[in-house]
Structures are given as structure tokens and as C-alpha cells.
Amino acid sequence: MSNKILDAKVPEGVLETKWTKYRSTVPLVNPSNKRNIEIIVVGSGLAGSSAAATLAELGYKVKVFCFQDSPRRAHSIAAQGGINAAKNYQNDGDSTYRLFYDTIKGGDYRAREGNVYRLAEVSTYIIDQCVAQGVPFAREYGGLLSNRSFGGTQVQRTFYAAGQTGQQLLLGAYSALERQVGMGTVKMHARHEMLDVVNIDGKCRGIIARDLVTGKLERHFGHAVLLCTGGYGNVFFLSTNAMGSNVTAAWKAHKKGAFFGNPCYTQIHPTCIPVSGDHQSKLTLMSESLRNDGRIWVPIKQNDTRKPTDIPENERDYYLERRYPAFGNLVPRDVASRAAKERCDAGYGVGASKMAVYLDFSFNMDRYGKVEATKRGLVDPDAKTIRELGKEVVKEKYGNLFDMYKQITGEDPYEIPMRIYPAVHYTMGGLWVDYNLMTTVPGLYALGEANFSDHGANRLGASALMQGLADGYFVLPYTIGSYLSNEIRTQSISTDHEAFVEAEKAVKERLEKILSIKGSKTVDYFHKRLGKIMWDKCGMARDKEGLEWAIKEIQSIQREFWSDVRVLGDANEFNPELEKAGRVADFLELGELMCVDALNRNESCGGHFRTEYQTEDGEALRDDENFAFVSAWEYKDANQFELHKEELHYENIKIAQRSYK
Amino acid sequence: MSEGTMSLTLKVWRQKNSTSKGEFKTYPVSGISSDMSFLEMFDVLNEELITKGEESIAFDHDCREGICGMCSMYINGRPHGPKNAITTCQLHMRSFKDGDTITVEPWRASAFPIVKDLAVNRSAFDRIIASGGYVSVNTGNAKDANDILIPKEDADEAFSAAACIGCGACVAACKNASAMLFVSAKVSQLALLPQGKVESQKRVENMVAQMDVEGFGACTNTGACSAECPKGISLEHIARLNREYFSAKLTSNNV
């Protein structure tokens, strides 16, 4: 392996003024030239919609693509808990620096300082922008915005709209996007899937997309292409992601020269509804915000089969509060997930499968109930009245989540504790990008969850929405100037250019190949097998032996897929099974790279836990001497990847063993 | 919790594309657990069909947790099925009994042409939003968020309107295929907030005009929309839209 050093192009100078200075010196494109520049945005989630709307407002010609039937349905819609911003509205000592610090520490010192500081800096504008659009954030009686706490922080900086924050933010960005569609500055292509990028003379110049309704392949030119295509958690088959979430766009870009950053950094979210059977198609998150008001516990006795409400207080182990008194139930996700796994593996798990822990609201319902009773002047209210009053408060904060839980499990979380278990949720890895959000292919950018930036080895709650909107509203529209200012003389390239013709031909052949196999196994069969390997060997705990085995096993599934998959129907019609097959084929290649990356990183950090590298009390043991770098993988050929490194330098934060005790 | 498995008979609308003629086809399914979701039951059926060499049934879905608004099945004569205030993907098989026959159709409305089987084209909703369902504020124009004080009641009411997921069940439920509930939810959300007030007159006129262009029917206040809406969007929003609309028309330049 050669170890070429990558340049992230972070501007020189003091941390606090890097961005402001850079922003005011980055080359601009004048308005009349903007009208001739075409930009392709793939993805209409928070990152894509916000970027597309802003670029169109600035005067560029924009085309947007998404695979759902409407841009409003991008997976960002499902985000529940909230969005961070260093507003310090609660006067609890928050600041840009503190958000920056929390994010670097939360990411276990594996994120780039310059990017993270910029993220913290622009976070406050996001809230202003969203409120101006009419996003109905939660408010206090005085009319001011309300905040809650999320994991890995000791301040209240999370803005929210009940348990539907992602929905409200996305509908805000979507309305800005549709406004531009109405004005004719954005052309929207819904039910379209990008199936390749087109490079000409070393620069990205367009994409090949498939109209999912007619099956027709289309060529689209752009002076620049933005991939805002979300995360790849579905490589595990079961995850909290939407069914269509996929790696295809990023993977095609990877195969055309974009390096893939830290593919093995996966976030396993501690509070999800446990698996109930083989039929399960996806897992449902119970927002981290619930950890504000819920206490996590297991019985002190192993294999305790009593009903949770029959287990007395002194026979419960509030293990997070016990192990991490300073942060308690609000430790970061990687820590909380591992702690739950540890208890269940040791035989303290609950529920039929024994692979669950309790998330209990009774304590806080009573606390709220008492406050309410006092507010209403009730003297000596009985326990039942207190509980009822408390229930009302909890219902207002999390009603939709409680309803969702009840709908799925058939149990009422107001009466008995929720059963929860960790599930795959978010991917910190993604396309490697520099400070401008450009990949290693000139003119090809990656925004939102699709890129690797900002979260290091573990993302803090409520920071993905922040990053997606920061990238789209406030970062890329500036940084893209440094590239496009040199492109003003580039005329639109005809899509008859041989690069387009060839790319389309390759896409067509691949679709035909999939349809021609006519094998015996369904697409889901392969996806489930891959998912199980990934979960067992590249999930919450990883080791050398398991990863080596997984790589071989995945390679053999790849071969089996290409000789035995059965996909019916045609390429020139609406064919969801064919779409799925293409995505699973890409997941099979990505899964291998994730294992390769996990095997290469001989340390534990954040969500990447190698059992060989842990402290005496079971915490992740980093190796800063040898692994303080970003792994950026270059695709060489089938099953061949070359490692490049971006060294991480900490000039403003003292790198330390992460402690939440 | 699991209570054994069920066998059911499904009558499903099959239609190759928007121009072909469709028909009901009958499929028996068995081994269905009560913990499965309705869409997971379709997954099981589709796997069986593929194994038998028959094409799977196309249906729209994505988040499978009631928020993206993509799923859209008309089940036993009701959009999103027999239970109130949930989407198709949130419907669980414990709501059915062993031996039941279940009829499944796509949304039926001329403004929502069928794409294939159970999937329809709802892009008309996007065009209605593009005609005015926004606040005209460019990125970077905003002042500090807490400079705008909004009474909690108004914020909550705006939020309850903004909860609409754009699924189209209201249209499918309405005998006139009217989109009034969907449109009113957006008009109402923005009319309740100071940020949206400025443009409220133009907004309501444009959105109602676009709704007519798209071929949705008239609202005759039957209320089936709200009763079937998975997010419980209230008829009060239609009343608010009407007030906005009439006051706009009184002063409008565009009559």
C-alpha cells in the first residue's frame, strides 16, 4: 500500500477567523456568468434541498434528482429529536467553542478541526433561516424558542419540533426548493435514480440517471455535480434508515475516482425498538431526546423474568448512571450502545429475546406530575393524580414517539417501560471531501451524510441535521465559487460526448446483466445475508479474525449474487425489484471495503470498537501515535482498494482519553 | 406480542402502467405473524411471487414509520386501512383476523394517475406547493430567531397543520377527490405565523388556483378527508383557508 498524504485545503490562520476570512476571499462568479452555469444536485434531503434552493437563489441553473416520488420524502424527513446550534439562548454557558469542543471530543478525536469549527460557527444562522421560513419549532409560553439536551453535552442547545424535527426542517428546505421550481430556476427530477457520474478530462461533468417510471436512461450535463445522497446504514439490511436509503450514488462516484473516507465508522444508536422476528424489514428509532426523561436499566439479577413494574427499585441496575455519573443517561451513543450490549451479553437482558434493556419514564413522569400539581395549587395530590399530570407533560414532549412505540410493539410505554436495543443508525464515513466539500474528483462534491466530514468516529445527537443544513445553506454556496470561478468559460458539453455515451452504455449493460441472470435467489436473500455478516463481524464489536472471515465471505456472496440472483420484469418499466438489485450489488462491494477499513484500523475509537483494543474497564482504546488520520480509500479494481491518509492535527484542542465519568 | 400466525386472502389491484387496464388478482398468504406490519406482509407475498416466477407487486414506501408520506394503500375501502390516525406502513397485522379477505387498491383520483399496481403519481401536490406554499426568504436574509416572538398557542397550532405528510389519503377519501385538506394545512400553517402573514393573500389565491388546474374536485365539507388523515389534520384548517381566501378575494387585484 502506498500512503499518499491528502491535502484537506483547510485555510491557514487562527481557528476562530479561518472561515470568515476564507469566505470573504473565496473567488466569486458574477451574476451574469452564474446564469450560464449548470449545477446538478443529486438528493433532496436537508443537504440537497438547502443547497439547490440557495444556489438557485444565487442565480445558478440547477437540476435536482431524487428517487422518491417527491423531494419532500427524502430520508431527512424521519429525523426525530432535534438540531443543535450554539445560540446559548438558555444562558448555560454554550458557545461556538463549546459546540466545537463537544463535537471533536464526541467524535473521539478523529474529525478535522477546521471543518468542525466552521460547523459550530454557522449553526446559529441555520436556526434563524429555518424560523424565517416558518419552521414551527417548539416554543415557551413567552414566545421564545425552547431547547432540550442531547447526549455528549452538558448544555441545552437542541432545537426541536416535537419528535418531528427532521420533517419540519425538511419541509422548510423543500418549500424553499419548490419556490425555485415555481420560478423556473430549478428543474426537479423526482423518481429518478443516478446510476453513474460522467468525468471528462479529469473533471466531473454530469450524470447518468434512470427515469424510474419509464426505465429510460438519461444523460445530464453539469459544470459541477453535488452528491447529497445520504448514508449507507442499509448495508446492514436492518437499520433505522428508510428502505430506499443506499450507497449507490456515492459508490459509483467512488469507482470513478472519489476516495471513500473512514467507511468503517458506523453509528449504532442505543435506543431503538428491538427486532421482533425474521419478517422484520427495518428498525425504528426511539429518539435520543427520550434519554432526557427516561432512565435506562436492567434487573440486578440475571434472567429476571418478572414484569418490569414488579421489580423493586433496589433490584434495578441503572448501569449508565452507575458507570458514568457525570453524564449518566446522556453519554454519547457509542458508549451507551456498548454498555447495553455488555449487559445483554452478560445475561441481564430483558424481553422475550433477552436482547433489550428498559427505558423507563415513570421517574420523570412523577417528577413532572409534582411540578404540575404545584402549579395548579393541588394540595397533597395522590400518586395516581401525579402520574396522570406527568403523563400529560410527557405526552406533549414525545407523544408521537410513544404512539409509534405502541403501534409497533402493542405495549403502552406510559404504563410499562419501553424495551430498547441498539441498531444501525448513521454512517460517519462517506466520500472524502476537502474543506470546500469537494471530493478527490474536481467538480464533484459531497454534502450531508454522504460525506465523511465533521463527526469523526462518532456523531453526537442532533448534529446531522445541523451538518446537512450547514453544508447546503451556508458552506457549499460559498466554497463552490473557488471551482466555478475557473469554469465560466466552459460551455455546456453536449451529452453526445463519448464519455456520456460510454457511461450510459455501461449502465445499460449492467441492468441487462442483472435481468439476464434469472437465478434462484431473491435480492432480499442476498441483502439479508450480507446484513447478518456486517452486524456480527463489523457491527458493535469487531476483531481481526472475524473481519478477515467476513471479507472472504462477502466476496463469495458477490460471486453468488452475480450468478444466481433472480430479478423479473424489464429494464424499460417501473421495476422496484431491479432498483433494489442494483443497490444491493453496490452494498456488497461497500461491505467488503468497510471490513477492510475496520481491519486496517488497529485501534478502537468512537463507533469503531476492536475488541483487541480496549481499556481495562472496557472503553475504546485509541492509538493516537499511529492512527490519528482519516483513511481515504481509492478504488483500484474489483476487490482492490488503496489506502491514502489525511493526517489529523489538533492545534486548538488537547487530544485526550475521552471520559464521560 | 405474537399470537400464532394467520392465513389471509388478498385481492390486489394489478395494473402494468398508466395506460393499461387494471384488474384485481387474488393471492392467498399464510404464516403471517401478528407482529408484522402490513407492508412486511406484502414483502412476504412478493418474495413468494418472485420465487414462483411471477412479477412482484409494485407499491410505494420508504420510511416505514409514518412520516415520509410515501406509502399509500386503499385497504378494504379506506385509505391507510381500518385504523385511525396511522399510515399504511404503521398498520400491523394484529389489526386483522385469521381467514380475513383484504382488498387493496391504489389511491383513486384523476389528479393522481396510476404508475403501476398500487403506486400513483402525486406530483400535483409538489406543483401546488411550488405555486405558493412557502415564505419568500432567501438564504442569509434572516434575522435572529428569537427576534420573532410567537405565542406558544400559535406555534402549536401552526405545528399541528405542518404535521401533514403529503400522503394524499385526504384526496383518496373524498368523493370529489378534493385536495382541500392538504392545501389548507399549508395555508393555515403559514397564515398563523408572522413570517407567513405578509404573503398570505397571494399564497391562498395561487394555491387554490393551482389545485383547480391539477383537476382536484371541489370541497363540499363532508369531512371524510380529516377522518381518514393519518396525521389528524383538522377541518378547522379548511375553515381558516376559506376565511383567508374570501378576504383575499375581497381585496384582490387578481379576480
Ligand SMILES: Cc1cc2nc3c(=O)[nH]c(=O)nc-3n(C[C@H](O)[C@H](O)[C@H](O)COP(=O)(O)OP(=O)(O)OC[C@H]3O[C@@H](n4cnc5c(N)ncnc54)[C@H](O)[C@@H]3O)c2cc1C
Ligand atoms: C430515524 C432517524 C432519526 C434521526 N434523527 C436525527 C435527529 O434527531 N437529529 C439529527 O441531527 N440527525 C438525525 N438523524 C440523522 C439525519 O436525519 C440524517 O443524517 C440526515 O437527515 C441526512 O440528510 P441528507 O440530506 O444527507 O440525506 P437524506 O435526507 O438521506 O437524502 C438523501 C437524498 O438522496 C436521494 N438519493 C439517494 N441516492 C440517490 C440516487 N442514486 N439517485 C438519486 N437520488 C438519490 C434520495 O432520494 C434523497 O432525496 C436521524 C436519522 C434517522 C434514520
Ligand code: SF4
Ligand atoms: S392532510 Fe392528511 S391525508 Fe391529506 S396529505 Fe396531509 S397528512 Fe395526508
Ligand code: FES
Ligand atoms: S412508508 Fe413513510 S409514511 Fe409509510
